[in-house]
Amino acid sequence: MGEFKGFMNYDKQQLDELSLVDRLKHHAAIQHRFTREEASVQGARCMDCGTPFCQTGEPFGRETIGCPIGNYIPEWNDLVYKKDFKTAYERLSETNNFPEFTGYVCPAPCEQSCVMKINRESVAIKGIERTIIDEAFENGWVQPTPPKKRKQERVAIVGSGPAGLTAADELNKLGYKVTVYERAQEAGGLLMYGIPNMKLDKDVVRRRIRVMEQSGIEFQTDIEIGVDISKEDLTEAYDAIVLCTGSQNARDLPLEGRMGQGIHFAMDYLTEQAQYLNGEISETTISAEGKNVVVIGAGDTGADCVATVLRENCKSIVQFNKYTKQAEAFEFEENTHWPLPMPVFKMDYAHKEYEAKFGFEPRAYGVQTMRYDVDHIGNVKGVYTQILEETDEGMMIVDGTERHWPADLVLLSIGFIGTETTVPHAFNVQTERNKIVADNKDFRTNQAKIFAAGDARRGQSLVVWAIQEGRAVADAVNSYLLEKTPV
DSSP states (O other): OOSTTHHHHSOOOOOOBOOTTGGGGSOSOOBOOOOHHHHHHHHHTOOOOSSOGGGOOEEETTEEESOTTOOOHHHHHHHHHTTOHHHHHHHHHHHOSOHHHHHHHOOOHHHHTOGGGGTSOOOOHHHHHHHHHHHHHHTTOOOOOOOSSOOSOEEEEEOOSHHHHHHHHHHHHTTOEEEEEESSSSSOTHHHHTSOTTTSOHHHHHHHHHHHHHTTOEEEESOOBTTTBOHHHHHHHOSEEEEOOOOOEEOOOOOTTTTSBTEEEHHHHHHHHHHHHTTSOSSOSSOOTTOEEEEEOOSHHHHHHHHHHHHTTOSEEEEEESSOOOBOGGGOSSOTTTTSOOOBOOOOHHHHHHHHHHSSOOEEESEEEEEEEEOTTSBEEEEEEEEEEEETTEEEEOTTOOEEEEOSEEEEOSOEEEOOSHHHHHHTOOEETTEEOOOTTTOBOSSTTEEEOTHHHHOSOOHHHHHHHHHHHHHHHHHHHHHHSOO
């Protein structure tokens, strides 16, 4: 598997990126794929390990060990090493409907659980995967997959994020007549509207949608189920319905002053920016230009906000992290957390960009927001915080540490509490803790012929889990329809 002692002969290579200064002038993608030669060298580093943990795909608390869709990672690493990119693509596409999505935006739990991660850098799995799929598109290997025979049964997919797209792709291959409904102007869900162009060029999403349309899948956009189309109309027209509406109900921070002008959910800001860049709207209602910006929340969405407001030429940014700063990687003698990620300090792309421009990174650690500072006419002008300290009893506020941070724009990026309520209410499906209740084997809701999958069912998660759920719910729908109309 790979080159004998390849992992000793070659270092792990990162994907090339545009300079930290130049890329702030636009919203174009910042990373470049490997060349064929670079990918081959990186594939050479893959060992013939006895148990490839990269394929494990097991949830562990909030983390994931390995790839949930069971990608044949060592196999296509070896094929890339041998420069057989076409066969590598064929093996990759057996398990992954959309390698371009995972190759661009997945946090790569496969790399964290790579056996080499025990005492050295992992194989560059994500970069290799992206190179395989880009090679496949460039060489015309990605072709429409219309079924040889079309069935009479019709299936509706509500939501066109990665779970909905995967379910649609799988059911279409099985011969069903599939229609995907999306309330936004373009299909793609958060891939199109929640992830900035810098991380995922929207033409990457569009080229996949085109292939799906050519395969026979119908997309109905600008239509909100439960508003524009009733449950009765949909259930009458389709033999099965799959709800893949995601988990976009943002968690609020309802402190004193919350109703002030200039306090917004992060996803509202990112979605509007995407709509503006797509040409769907002529101007935005939320702007960071020339403003002091506070981003509350330490996750990926918060980092995406930092990168986006930088490109809007903001005056300053601070991103609040309620936890203390993690230790540097060099402070650990060995990886005691494998196959889980090491809890070490990391700089996301946005933080590197900010540091390149301002000379220091934008995050503030151990910070608890206490209240918003709003002026007499209702405009936010800052936030008050106190310091949090880790103790044996948990995180505790340190008395006497109150601080005022100036802010003309506050973006709340503290996660999501579940799926939005319009569709669940319209279909009268059971929900629990803001998630649609559906078994993880047959994916059925409490309503006849209505299924649910993805973040709407499991809660906010990774793109790769959405793909896994989309494949699983397609199998469940197929079994259900075969039971109703045996061949």
